[in-house]
Amino acid sequence: MKIKYTLIHQDKKTKARYGTLATNYGTFETPMFMPVGTQATVKTLDTDEVKEIKAGVILANTYHLWLRPGEDIVSKAGGLHKFMNYDGPILTDSGGFQVFSLASPKDISEEGVTFKNHLNGDKLLLTPEKSIMIQNKLDSDIAMSFDECPPASANYEYMKKSIERTLRWAKRGKKVHSNENQSLFGIIQGGAYEDLRKYSATETVKMDFDGYSIGGVANDNESKEDMYLAIDYSIPYIPSDKPRYLMGVGEPEDLFEGVERGIDMFDCVLPTRLARHGHAFTKNGKINLRNAKYKEDFTPVEEGCDCKCCQHYTKAYIRHLLVADETLGQRLLSIHNLRFLIRLMEEMRIAIKEDRFTELKEEFYKNYQKRK
Amino acid sequence: MKIKYTLIHQDKKTKARYGTLATNYGTFETPMFMPVGTQATVKTLDTDEVKEIKAGVILANTYHLWLRPGEDIVSKAGGLHKFMNYDGPILTDSGGFQVFSLASPKDISEEGVTFKNHLNGDKLLLTPEKSIMIQNKLDSDIAMSFDECPPASANYEYMKKSIERTLRWAKRGKKVHSNENQSLFGIIQGGAYEDLRKYSATETVKMDFDGYSIGGVANDNESKEDMYLAIDYSIPYIPSDKPRYLMGVGEPEDLFEGVERGIDMFDCVLPTRLARHGHAFTKNGKINLRNAKYKEDFTPVEEGCDCKCCQHYTKAYIRHLLVADETLGQRLLSIHNLRFLIRLMEEMRIAIKEDRFTELKEEFYKNYQKRK
Numbered sequence: 001m002k003i004k005y006t007l008i009h010q011d012k013k014t015k016a017r018y019g020t021l022a023t024n025y026g027t028f029e030t031p032m033f034m035p036v037g038t039q040a041t042v043k044t045l046d047t048d049e050v051k052e053i054k055a056g057v058i059l060a061n062t063y064h065l066w067l068r069p070g071e072d073i074v075s076k077a078g079g080l081h082k083f084m085n086y087d088g089p090i091l092t093d094s095g096g097f098q099v100f101s102l103a104s105p106k107d108i109s110e111e112g113v114t115f116k117n118h119l120n121g122d123k124l125l126l127t128p129e130k131s132i133m134i135q136n137k138l139d140s141d142i143a144m145s146f147d148e149c150p151p152a153s154a155n156y157e158y159m160k161k162s163i164e165r166t167l168r169w170a171k172r173g174k175k176v177h178s179n180e181n182q183s184l185f186g187i188i189q190g191g192a193y194e195d196l197r198k199y200s201a202t203e204t205v206k207m208d209f210d211g212y213s214i215g216g217v218a219n220d221n222e223s224k225e226d227m228y229l230a231i232d233y234s235i236p237y238i239p240s241d242k243p244r245y246l247m248g249v250g251e252p253e254d255l256f257e258g259v260e261r262g263i264d265m266f267d268c269v270l271p272t273r274l275a276r277h278g279h280a281f282t283k284n285g286k287i288n289l290r291n292a293k294y295k296e297d298f299t300p301v302e303e304g305c306d307c308k309c310c311q312h313y314t315k316a317y318i319r320h321l322l323v324a325d326e327t328l329g330q331r332l333l334s335i336h337n338l339r340f341l342i343r344l345m346e347e348m349r350i351a352i353k354e355d356r357f358t359e360l361k362e363e364f365y366k367n368y369q370k371r372k
Numbered sequence: 373m374k375i376k377y378t379l380i381h382q383d384k385k386t387k388a389r390y391g392t393l394a395t396n397y398g399t400f401e402t403p404m405f406m407p408v409g410t411q412a413t414v415k416t417l418d419t420d421e422v423k424e425i426k427a428g429v430i431l432a433n434t435y436h437l438w439l440r441p442g443e444d445i446v447s448k449a450g451g452l453h454k455f456m457n458y459d460g461p462i463l464t465d466s467g468g469f470q471v472f473s474l475a476s477p478k479d480i481s482e483e484g485v486t487f488k489n490h491l492n493g494d495k496l497l498l499t500p501e502k503s504i505m506i507q508n509k510l511d512s513d514i515a516m517s518f519d520e521c522p523p524a525s526a527n528y529e530y531m532k533k534s535i536e537r538t539l540r541w542a543k544r545g546k547k548v549h550s551n552e553n554q555s556l557f558g559i560i561q562g563g564a565y566e567d568l569r570k571y572s573a574t575e576t577v578k579m580d581f582d583g584y585s586i587g588g589v590a591n592d593n594e595s596k597e598d599m600y601l602a603i604d605y606s607i608p609y610i611p612s613d614k615p616r617y618l619m620g621v622g623e624p625e626d627l628f629e630g631v632e633r634g635i636d637m638f639d640c641v642l643p644t645r646l647a648r649h650g651h652a653f654t655k656n657g658k659i660n661l662r663n664a665k666y667k668e669d670f671t672p673v674e675e676g677c678d679c680k681c682c683q684h685y686t687k688a689y690i691r692h693l694l695v696a697d698e699t700l701g702q703r704l705l706s707i708h709n710l711r712f713l714i715r716l717m718e719e720m721r722i723a724i725k726e727d728r729f730t731e732l733k734e735e736f737y738k739n740y741q742k743r744k
Contacts, residue, residue: 039692039693039696039698040689040692041693041698041700043698043699044699044700045700046680046700046703046704047684048680064696068692068695068696069667069688069691069692069695069696073667073668073688073692076668076670077670077686077688077689078670083686083688083689083692084689085684085685085689295441295445296445296448298448298449298450308418308420312419312457313457314449314455316441316445316449316455317412317449317455317456317457319441320411320412320440320441320445321411321413323440323441324411324436324440324441326411326413326415327415327416327699327702327703328413328416328417328418330699331418331699332418
């Protein structure tokens with residue numbers, strides 16, 4: 001069965017929308033934040049904990065799983081769900097972003113991308129067909145088309161050529177896609193160029209994918225303004241009965257801005273990466289638990305949070321674990337940070353249903369210290 | 373309330389005994405293996421998992437907690453149970469073993485031991501009084517007397533002088549012990565010298581502790597034969613209504629040998645340390661999950677094991693996690709290895725109650741590949 005998106009309620013004042021996405025492994029509500037399980041594990045969590053934080057869907061990385069343990073082993077295990085013991089929905093990316101960000105040097109041709117395996121230096125070629133065939137074997141619920149991720153600094157001419165190629169790649173990938181239980185998303189690129197986003201969106205939608213992703217907004221040197229423009233320029237051309245996924249975005253303020261503009265799905269390594277560095281999300285902004293001021297702070301990371309970390313452990317204890325290099329500290333903060341974003345999306349969904357998304361966003365910004 | 377040991381059944385053919393130990397944080401059955409939570413956390417596990425593996429009691433290290441976060445912070449948190457969110461029984465060691473094994477160089481005098489803090493090089497003095505006062509503040513259920521841990525190679529003359537001093541230290545520690553909810557154990561030393569073990573045991577028992585530990589058997593260069601002799605030479609002089617704890621021992625075969633000789637409690641970092649290196653206990657001996665032969669082995673680490681690792685995950689997946697350096701792999705193996713030893717003790721307790729401890733031991737040795 002393919003996924004089925006149902007639009008349930010559209011916020012009166014914004015483009016924010018509440019819906020559900022049905023998959024073979026359960027239905028989740030949108031907008032939703034997806035924890036990233038790069039190597040078939042959400043870093044430091046087990047799958048019971050992934051359930052406890054109420055993750056509706058998780059993401060796994062095709063590039064990493066292709067290299068290690070290899071898609072054939074995952075397939076022999078019975079697919080990604082069985083391999084990692086997770087019976088909820090799983091989305092895989094195409095490997096494109098990793099090929100461009102992790103592997104180097106690379107050579108982009110019409111055929112695909114030649115690059116060096118970041119683990120052992122072997123020369124490898126990833127093509128649109130290969131990406132889809134790997135994802136077919138991984139047996140995720142939702143697969144992504146293979147796209148080029150041009151740098152934010154790419155000029156108009158390069159960007160135009162790049163999206164043309166990405167469209168041809170999308171077509172080639174769709175042609176070989178053969179897993180009937182897996183849905184396939186097309187990816188819209190085009191930087192912050194209005195006409196290129198429109199062109200990329202229109203042409204991708206013509207191919208009739210099961211959902212649409214907006215890519216090229218999560219590069220390190222991308223400005224927030226360009227990200228918001230990229231969404232604004234793409235959304236009008238995506239049919240409202242299909243889910244929209246903003247790739248690689250996870251700052252709380254960007255979730256608000258994305259949802260307001262009509263995005264349904266987000267993913268980002270930020271919550272778990274921050275946690276591994278001892279940082280926690282709170283309603284007032286991020287805090288660094290290694291800070292000496294938490295030495296004797298016997299309160300939870302965030303009062304009122306329903307996660308295991310906040311229900312059972314104190315800032316002083318977590319600081320001790322971090323300073324003493326005990327992995328439980330990173331785990332508890334990963335659980336908190338993921339739950340923080342997932343709860344934020346829960347609040348947004350309720351607000352959308354009650355037509356007060358704008359009020360929730362204003363309330364949130366009153367307290368939250370944005371990233372500079 | 374102090375602890376209360378109840379001897380329930382003595383095996384007909386051996387000195388193995390089944391009993392219970394009541395503490396302010398619950399009663400556990402003996403013989404029991406104690407997971408080690410050095411820095412107020414059983415490495416990689418949270419306290420729910422410590423409960424799930426049915427740990428009757430856990431151990432925390434006074435030396436480490438004294439240096440980091442400091443006993444005052446633990447005390448302000450409301451004691452070790454509250455600090456680490458664990459409401460089961462906790463035993464603390466005296467710091468003696470760590471001062472002798474981790475810190476260097478050290479200077480042993482009548483007053484105590486001067487050594488360099490292994491974290492920052494500061495010169496510190498640990499005395500019998502200081503050790504007890506730290507443990508009083510940590511508020512564990514069971515505290516240990518501060519003892520010297522002479523190397524296995526110590527000659528008779530040195531060993532004799534050392535146990536005389538350890539007896540004087542035990543007296544000094546007992547004098548300042550002031551936590552009414554905490555029980556205090558005396559420690560028997562004396563290497564593999566029969567008369568010194570007898571002397572140390574007899575004199576320690578005269579001081580009337582709440583329980584007795586047998587120390588000096590877990591040094592790296594200690595032979596197994598010497599360990600078994602140390603137990604045999606000590607046990608006859610310990611009153612049968614008090615618990616007996618063999619310090620730092622955790623190889624499955626040593627648990628059998630210890631229980632057979634009348635030991636009630638054991639602790640060891642081995643199960644968690646092995647796990648962090650990718651090794652797992654099984655009924656057939658230890659296996660290395662990093663081995664390529666497990667690449668496509670979709671069976672659990674041990675068939676029939678009731679732990680989370682074996683119930684939900686496969687060898688192939690755990691191997692992938694280890695190779696990909698994902699901490700979940702170490703956690704799942706830590707859970708398995710601890711549960712393996714705790715289950716082994718459960719089996720021993722049942723066998724003792726049915727007067728077939730010897731048969732269980734023989735059965736175990738048929739399959740298990742001992743450490744060379």
